[in-house]
Amino acid sequence: MKAFGRAPRSAGGGPTPAPGPAITARLRICTALALLPVVLYSVVCLAYNAPDSPVKTRVQGMTTKLMQPYFWQDWQLFGPTPGSNIDLIYLTVRMKPAGSAATVETSPVEIEDAIDRTPRAFPLNPTKLPGVPLAFDAAANRYAHMVTDFKKLPEADRKSAQENLDKQYASEFQEMQRFLSAQADSMYPQAQIISVRAEFKTKQMIPFSERYASPKPKEPIKAILETSWMDYVPGVSR
Numbered sequence: 001m002k003a004f005g006r007a008p009r010s011a012g013g014g015p016t017p018a019p020g021p022a023i024t025a026r027l028r029i030c031t032a033l034a035l036l037p038v039v040l041y042s043v044v045c046l047a048y049n050a051p052d053s054p055v056k057t058r059v060q061g062m063t064t065k066l067m068q069p070y071f072w073q074d075w076q077l078f079g080p081t082p083g084s085n086i087d088l089i090y091l092t093v094r095m096k097p098a099g100s101a102a103t104v105e106t107s108p109v110e111i112e113d114a115i116d117r118t119p120r121a122f123p124l125n126p127t128k129l130p131g132v133p134l135a136f137d138a139a140a141n142r143y144a145h146m147v148t149d150f151k152k153l154p155e156a157d158r159k160s161a162q163e164n165l166d167k168q169y170a171s172e173f174q175e176m177q178r179f180l181s182a183q184a185d186s187m188y189p190q191a192q193i194i195s196v197r198a199e200f201k202t203k204q205m206i207p208f209s210e211r212y213a214s215p216k217p218k219e220p221i222k223a224i225l226e227t228s229w230m231d232y233v234p235g236v237s238r
Helices: 025-049 054-071 112-116 131-150 155-168 170-187
Strands: 085-096 192-204 222-226
Touching (some): 112 131, 131 155, 131 192, 131 222, 155 170, 170 192
Antiparallel strands (some): 192 222
């Protein structure tokens, strides 16, 4: 007897619905979009770390611009040990305002806090700029500590010790001079800047348990080092 084909029946007696597509088009698109950044990141990493070749030379500019901020991060700064103090850098500028021939001296302006907040402006590609004042803070603390130790030396030995110390830290102060010049140029773009000076200070962080106390506690600011006036270095910011 010939059997005619018919739709299979479910347990309830009705026809079993035809199975839908295993992967919908929407899921495929979402998967491709999710994997695209991973693929691009992997390709750029390969190009960034590839040995020198004509191909790398062609794409080096683009890959370096994209990847350098990630590879150059000081990741140890994000360790689990919290800081206990806040470092401050105050910048003072001697300049001639636009349209004036008189030389004026600005009030000290704290610049490190704004620099520390720059990675939050673009968290996907953070800047390494906060590491710059961090290095200056460390150098200033070491320099100030050694200057304090010189007071224990005999009077006849202090001058030569100071000269040797200045020679040892000459490169750090040159970098500091260039950095402060760039900061001054960005703060006073229309002025004729003559010289810059930095004051390094620090204060203790207010503990979490006391931050909402009333009256609000205030930690005293301790001076660490004040540099001499340094000539403005033009063109650094460009």
